[in-house]
Every structure is written in structure tokens, then in C-alpha cells.
Amino acid sequence: QSALTQPASVSGSPGQSITISCTGTSSDVGGYNYVSWYQQHPGKAPKLMIYDVSNRPSGVSNRFSGSKSGNTASLTISGLQAEDEADYYCSSYTSSVRVVFGGGTKLTVL
Amino acid sequence: EVQLVESGGGLVQPGRSLRLSCAASGFTFDDYAMHWVRQAPGKGLEWVSGISWNSGSIGYADSVKGRFTISRDNAKNSLYLQMNSLRAEDTALYYCAKAYLWGDLEYWGQGTLVTVSS
Numbered sequence: 596q597s598a599l600t601q602p603a604s605v606s607g608s609p610g611q612s613i614t615i616s617c618t619g620t621s622s623d624v625g626g627y628n629y630v631s632w633y634q635q636h637p638g639k640a641p642k643l644m645i646y647d648v649s650n651r652p653s654g655v656s657n658r659f660s661g662s663k664s665g666n667t668a669s670l671t672i673s674g675l676q677a678e679d680e681a682d683y684y685c686s687s688y689t690s691s692v693r694v695v696f697g698g699g700t701k702l703t704v705l
Numbered sequence: 706e707v708q709l710v711e712s713g714g715g716l717v718q719p720g721r722s723l724r725l726s727c728a729a730s731g732f733t734f735d736d737y738a739m740h741w742v743r744q745a746p747g748k749g750l751e752w753v754s755g756i757s758w759n760s761g762s763i764g765y766a767d768s769v770k771g772r773f774t775i776s777r778d779n780a781k782n783s784l785y786l787q788m789n790s791l792r793a794e795d796t797a798l799y800y801c802a803k804a805y806l807w808g809d810l811e812y813w814g815q816g817t818l819v820t821v822s823s
Contacts, residue, residue: 598749631809633750640800640816641742641750646809684750686808692755692764694740694808699749 599624599685599697606703612673615700617685618666623695625666629688632661632670636681644683645670672702680704707731707812709801714817717791725817727784727801735759735779738804741786743797744816753799754786755807769795791821 600618607613617624617632624630632645643652645661648668658673668687672679685697713725725741740755754765754775763775774787784801798818802810 629806629808633810635750640813641810642813643805643809643811646805646811652805652811682749686750686752686810688808692757692762692807693766694752694755694764696742696750696752 597695599687599695601683601685601697601700603698604701604703606705607672607675608705609675609677611675612671613675613702614672615670615683615685615702617668617670617687617697619668619687619695620666623687623689624663624668627688628663630661630663630668631686632659632668633684633686634679634681635684641684675704677704707803709803709812709814711799711801711814711817714799714819716820716822718823719792719821721791722787722789723791723819725786725788725799725801725819727814729782729784729801729803732803734777734782738762738807739777739784740802740804740808740810741775741784742800742802742810742813743795743819744800745794745797748797751797755804756784757807788819791819793821795819796821 633641635641649661741753798816800816801814803812805811
């Protein structure tokens with residue numbers, strides 16, 4: 596049960612788009628359409644941003660979108676805003692009703 | 706409004722036990738799977754354990770399997786995590802989370818801190 600692989604950091608300027616990748620295996624990301632993405636601001640609990648690869652919960656901005664190709668899922672944030680600066684984590688369902696998280700990506704808005 | 710309130714954390718010596726609780730309100734508790742997720746100081750999120758609505762499906766991370774036990778009491782709208790044989794590496798903020806279906810954790814509590822140290 597190894598953690599999913601995310602880049603440690605990404606950055607972008609306000610108004611730009613950025614993409615965060617999340618690489619797993621055929622036993623997790625590639626095997627199920629159950630990838631989620633979470634946003635976490637310092638000192639706060641995580642917030643669900645995307646579920647089931649590409650679905651947005653009610654209240655989440657449509658600037659956030661998700662996709663998947665093979666064993667790699669991606670989170671794209673368009674029209675970057677200062678408030679998007681946070682840590683982002685992906686997760687996936689895996690075998691034996693378990694869940695695995697990625698190591699997290701720190702997004703810096705320049 | 707969905708509320709998840711964790712309790713039971715604290716300072717404990719290595720090898721000892723601790724039981725975490727999560728009180729849920731604002732939704733029909735026995736309709737949803739629930740999970741525990743932890744975050745060591747300055748580190749990322751780590752899934753610990755999950756339990757289906759009727760306790761029929763339970764999963765554990767390899768790092769806690771055999772030492773931790775998840776359970777729920779639907780009559781009390783409560784989720785529990787019994788932690789035995791605690792190790793220093795179990796030190797973390799433990800979050801209780803409500804799933805939408807299974808692994809999509811749509812609501813989180815504020816966490817309870819567990820510190821394992823002699």
C-alpha cells in the first residue's frame with residue numbers, strides 16, 4: 596500500500612492555470628474511477644474538491660476540474676486566485692476496501 | 706449542518722492504548738461509511754481505517770492493521786478507533802470523516818491530537 600505520487604510543489608500566477616498530477620498503479624488509480632482531491636489550508640481540516648475522478652461537490656468552484664488517464668489522475672485549477680494557495684492531496688480507492696493518499700502538493704500563487 | 710467532533714486524544718506512553726471517539730450530527734449517521742485519517746505534525750494525510758454503514762466492510766492501512774480497531778454505534782451516532790500497542794510514529798492529528806460513498810470524504814472534523822511519547 597504505497598502512497599500515490601504527487602509533485603511536492605507547483606506554482607502559478609493569478610489568472611493562470613495549473614495542473615497537479617497523481618500517479619498510482621493499476622491497483623488503485625488505474626483500476627477504479629474513485630479518485631478524490633482535497634484542499635487543505637494551514638491549520639484547517641481538508642476539504643473535498645473533486646470525487647469520482649471528475650465530479651465537483653456542491654459549492655466547489657467550477658475552476659477546479661479533475662481527469663484521469665491510465666494510472667495518473669490530474670487536478671486542474673484555472674483562473675488561479677490567491678485563495679487557492681494551499682496543500683492539495685489526491686486519494687484513491689484500492690483493494691480490500693482501503694484508501695490511499697498522495698504525498699501532497701503545495702500550491703503557491705505567485 | 707453536518708458536525709463531526711473527535712475526542713479522546715492525549716499523551717500516551719509507547720505500548721499503551723487509547724480510544725478515540727467521533728460524535729456525528731446533522732445527517733443520518735447509519736446511511737454512510739465513516740473513516741479515520743491522520744496527519745503527523747508537518748506531514749501529509751494518511752488514511753487509517755474505514756467502516757461501512759452497517760459495519761459489514763472494514764479496511765485498515767497496513768501500518769495499523771492488527772493494532773487498531775474501528776467500530777461504530779449507529780444508535781449513538783458515534784464512530785470509534787481503539788488504538789493498541791501505540792508507537793511514536795502513531796503521533797498525529799486524527800480526523801474523523803464522513804464518506805459520500807466510500808473513499809470520497811465530504812465532511813471532516815477538526816481532529817484530536819494523539820502524542821505517543823515516554
